[in-house]
Amino acid sequence: MDPSVDVVPLLGVGILLTALYLQSESFVDPLVSGIALQSALIAVLLGWLAWTEHDLDFAVIAVLAVGIRVFLIPYVLRRQIRAFRWRARELRASSRVTGHVLAAVTVAVIAWFVFQQALAPSFPELGGALPFVLLVQGLLMLATRSNTIVQVTGYLEEENAIVYAGALFAHGFPLFIEVVIFLDVLGVVLVGVILSIQRDVTGTPEERPLEELTG
């Protein structure tokens, strides 16, 4: 029996569980750990595919995932909250955890259903809908959270979804490595530059209603 038949869906379930965990968490530090764990699972998946399919591109992307999304970006994110790391909590989300989880599960089921109806015939791989579900979960994080560090985890989740999709059903996608590098660069710009400027100018990672930005 081909071991990849078991390993790939098993990792897929793990990745999906991390996505649901991220939706349920309002403390920032565990969220950062959660996205690092999800990125690590993606890296393991890529490493497995690189080994079984002898594909060097997957190996390069796995190394990038470990270096940038498992270690570098979480490290920079933690530096943003180092003064109050253990009590940093998204203010608005803390009272709505149950709602977030319910919304996340509902959205995941709908995304899975849409994929099965519209695209499943084109993607016979087991678990082909999972990257699509993960993409939608990342969008949900971005749309429902107000803390900028939490929003970065949503962005990283989207990037993980793209890498996951590319690895699972778009073998040979040209420029895959370049695209992943570019997404990583943007992630670093987001967390390294704009978040730092925001901390300097506003002193808080929470979005605030500003009169200039209404209307």
Next chain:
Amino acid sequence: MMLFEPRTWLFVLLAAPMAAAVLSLIPNGTASRAAARAGGIVAFGAATALLVLQAHGEWGGVLGLDSLSDVFLFTVSAIYATSVWYSSAYLRHVHNSYLSPQVYYALMGAFALAMLASLVVVDLGLMWIGIEATTVASALLIVLERKPSSVEAAWRYTLIASAGLTIALFALLLLYVSTGTLNAFALAASPPAPTLLVQMAVALALVGYGTKVGLFPMHSWLPDAHSEAPSPVSALFSGVLLPTALYAFLRVYRVLATPVPADLSDLALAFGLLTALVAAFLLQRQRTFKRMFAYSSMEVMGLAVVGISLGGVALYGVLILLVSHAFAKSAAFYCSGNVLRGTGTTRIDAVHDLRHRMPWTSGAWVLAAPAVTGAPPFGTFVGELLIVVGAVAVGEDWVAVLVVIAVLLAFLGVNAQVGGMVFGATEDSVAAVGEGAESGISIAYLNVAVALVLGVVSLPYLTPALRAATVLLGGHAP
């Protein structure tokens, strides 16, 4: 002769903003500004040479030119050149800046390079990288003036635009799975069968790139970024960044053979109409003039998507509208920069009697406002008229009616507000504001003049290129 070799000009076109970005970092204000200006002018010269040469084809499977890219290259390079030129007037009055002028000019060069590169690549994956690079390069330009609202706007822009572009990338993955290639020229030459997968890819591309274009309801970054960015950057955003993102969508849309499946053209029509109408309503209640102009840009992008969905003669209208709007809207933002400098505010209710305080800026503003809202005889009027004619030609009279409503609302909203600021009297005595050559207002007049010329005469090289690009997209010119 090297001069007649398109690859030479293609190289110059990309090398100029790249060199400008690097040389602008020279720690000498005058040299940095000169390098940035030279980069803009050389890039514009190269784009014009490519327009004149009309040398189309594909080189090395990476770079390629056709009439559509010629038109967009000309427009982007022109607005880049004028915005860099106007920047020196604007930066003189920016205090407590987060970026030095050198870094500002370097980022402007990188921003222009990303847009131009997106327009000359044939691989849709590379095009996506170019569009994403525009986000990286331009996000930092928004925070120039170090205000909490600017930082918030930059954050929203980066996050929302990137989220949208991730969806666009997912669309490209689906397209690749379906066709086995991402070469835009090859796909357009032999369109794949419109399977469910291909249609899903095009629909996702509409949502993904539509986020960067500012389509409703993914538009929320647009008014924030346009209103908080420095005025020359707002001019680039409104005038050419939104059309560049639309160009990327057009390249994906063109993968479908005409006639486009009704489901997809209806989807594009719905997005376009909703965007135009929502923006036309929202701009009525804006409190700051830069935000009002941002919603005006959103309205124009909505109309452009309506025209794309209709096809036929409306496609020619879309191209004229985009080119004219780029020149007119950049002029409107240059004027906005001068008004902000002269009055210290962007609040509409705090600005009065500009005709006495800033007569030259007022003059350009009362020309630019009708130009951006499709008043005759500007090019935008011709474009919007052809979109209405295109709707009637395909029997969609109700679409024509809704387009006219959106256009009239936007026209009345913008011109009434600008008229109030220019002609509205105040009881307080207000001092005139200096408007010497250093105010950069001549650049606004120049761009309004181009928008006017586009509406009244056929321009050599540009008009034939517009016609050829329309045919390339499956439409026809009147």
